[in-house]
Amino acid sequence: MDKEIELLHETELFKDLHAEQITEVLSIAREVSFSEGEIIVREGDIGDTMYIILEGSVDVVKSLVMDGMDEDETTGKNKVFTRLSAKDHAVFGEIALLEEFRRTATIKAVTDCVLYEIRKDDFLKLAEWDYALGYRILLNLSRIVSARLRKADEDTIKLTTVLSFILKEI
């Protein structure tokens, strides 16, 4: 158990929880396995689970252009890739703890993988039972999401700037 507590402690989402609080989180986590090449989460699907990588690596594959403009869901040229592995203390799908969302990326197992899966309903039940725990996790989660929003806003401004240059030229 100590190894799992240590691992969760290293993630952004659970970083400042006490050992007992992490044990509570582990009590709602289910160990799941995926084989090399399997899709764990598919962009566009509705999801209510988040994952913590225990062993192995995954690719995060995200569309850059709208549906139907690309041939294959994980190999097209209009895609961005990030590789995540157990040693990065990687967590993905965490926004699904808040409400059911369409997945914004496809996650594909690069190697055989072992992950913890946590379901939204189990998380919300635990959080309403131990508000201190719920508060701490949501503070981390909302900071993670805010940082992503800031990044996305910057990307939008960069793209609009490029577009406005191009439209002046043509």
Place this chain on the structure above:
Amino acid sequence: MDKEIELLHETELFKDLHAEQITEVLSIAREVSFSEGEIIVREGDIGDTMYIILEGSVDVVKSLVMDGMDEDETTGKNKVFTRLSAKDHAVFGEIALLEEFRRTATIKAVTDCVLYEIRKDDFLKLAEWDYALGYRILLNLSRIVSARLRKADEDTIKLTTVLSFILKEI
């Protein structure tokens, strides 16, 4: 006091709090006034306060292109505007409750305005004293931020799609 409780109850951020919890929030809110034309929050500044509109209207002015490409901070053509008023139960700057962020928009008083101002440190202190309250507000806040992130991601994909079309043409 009942009117204020009712007003906060109508906001996305405080919607499912009990009357006593809203009273706790009101205990850390400070009433502030701005005159017509005054800047309440300036894009790019670091901020640690959020606002709830009690009386009056404000304009939200956001850059579409990077700094230095536009002449005036609230009248340039590369701007988007949204008008918010007391009757919309409008809240702004709420991400500053989480950590000090650069403001992503300028907020300008369109009429004389009365607002509640809540400071990050007061909010975090209250939330750590009443975790149930902190949890409830953070759940609402993180859902608000996630919805914005989803919208920003969609905008990015639309812009990249337009750019990829244009770059194929020229």
